[in-house]
Amino acid sequence: MLEITDVSWTVPAARILDNITFTVPANSLVGLLGPNGSGKTTLLRVVAGLLRPRTGQVALGDATVADLPRRVAARRMALLAQYAETDLDLTALDVVLLGRTPHQRSRWSDTDTDHALALAALDRVDLGGFAHRKWQTLSGGERQRVQLARAFTQEPELLLLDEPTNHLDIGHQLQLLHLVRRSQVTTLAALHDLNLAAMFCDTVVVLHHGQVVAAGPPFTVLTTDLLEDVYGVDADITNHDGRPVITYRPPS
Numbered sequence: 406m407l408e409i410t411d412v413s414w415t416v417p418a419a420r421i422l423d424n425i426t427f428t429v430p431a432n433s434l435v436g437l438l439g440p441n442g443s444g445k446t447t448l449l450r451v452v453a454g455l456l457r458p459r460t461g462q463v464a465l466g467d468a469t470v471a472d473l474p475r476r477v478a479a480r481r482m483a484l485l486a487q488y489a490e491t492d493l494d495l496t497a498l499d500v501v502l503l504g505r506t507p508h509q510r511s512r513w514s515d516t517d518t519d520h521a522l523a524l525a526a527l528d529r530v531d532l533g534g535f536a537h538r539k540w541q542t543l544s545g546g547e548r549q550r551v552q553l554a555r556a557f558t559q560e561p562e563l564l565l566l567d568e569p570t571n572h573l574d575i576g577h578q579l580q581l582l583h584l585v586r587r588s589q590v591t592t593l594a595a596l597h598d599l600n601l602a603a604m605f606c607d608t609v610v611v612l613h614h615g616q617v618v619a620a621g622p623p624f625t626v627l628t629t630d631l632l633e634d635v636y637g638v639d640a641d642i643t644n645h646d647g648r649p650v651i652t653y654r655p656p657s
């Protein structure tokens with residue numbers, strides 16, 4: 406379980422995260438929602454231990470993330486960042502194998518098990534034939550799926566996903582979130598597509614100006630009032646098997 410308690414993060418001119426408190430129960434998929442600039446990426450970076458909270462704390466199981474040695478944190482959490490780029494001359498398999506680095510005693514000591522895990526992860530994201538393709542030749546969507554394969558290969562206790570469906574066509578968006586949910590890895594995912602969040606997330610947390618303004622099951626949280634207040638959009642919401650389906654109206 407991930408527990409975020411009273412977390413704030415500031416820069417000299419502004420309070421970017423303001424007393425954030427919520428939990429991600431073990432094995433669940435929680436969607437982190439909110440408009441551009443609401444604080445989603447910053448919160449994921451605080452949770453990953455890349456930024457130190459100014460107040461409050463983040464606990465993963467019984468450990469406080471800020472106290473975990475970097476290598477231990479890297480073993481327990483995988484962060485799929487929004488813009489994962491590299492200039493290195495790597496193949497897709499090399500990138501996926503990077504997920505094993507925190508488990509290895511020395512760099513470049515991949516075992517047969519590491520290779521088997523990496524190849525299986527590439528299969529899982531529908532890129533079985535891409536192991537030896539150069540990273541630079543992959544499309545945006547293929548790169549995104551290779552990064553997810555890297556995260557799976559890491560076998561983390563917590564998966565942190567920042568806009569994981571960026572660049573993906575609708576089929577692969579659905580497949581990615583289905584894979585994540587089926588993996589049963591405790592996951593916090595920043596998502597912009599509210600209908601996808603409603604379809605796949607157990608609960609959603611909505612940030613606005615760095616504060617949690619709503620949290621709970623998608624049907625409870627995603628109301629027309631919230632969409633208007635937080636996103637400034639006019640929408641109709643219908644119920645499909647207990648999940649909300651949002652139809653947007655063009656701005657008048």
Ligand SMILES: Nc1ncnc2c1ncn2[C@@H]1O[C@H](COP(=O)(O)OP(=O)(O)OP(=O)(O)O)[C@@H](O)[C@H]1O
Pocket residue numbers: 416421439440441442443444445446447448
């Ligand atoms: N180091 C920093 N210095 C100043 N402002 C920052 C810094 N880091 C983040 N911010 C600001 O904090 C706010 C939250 O940024 P963040 O990237 O967390 O938002 P987000 O919800 O992920 O947005 P998006 O949906 O556009 O990716 C933004 O207004 C951003 O400009």
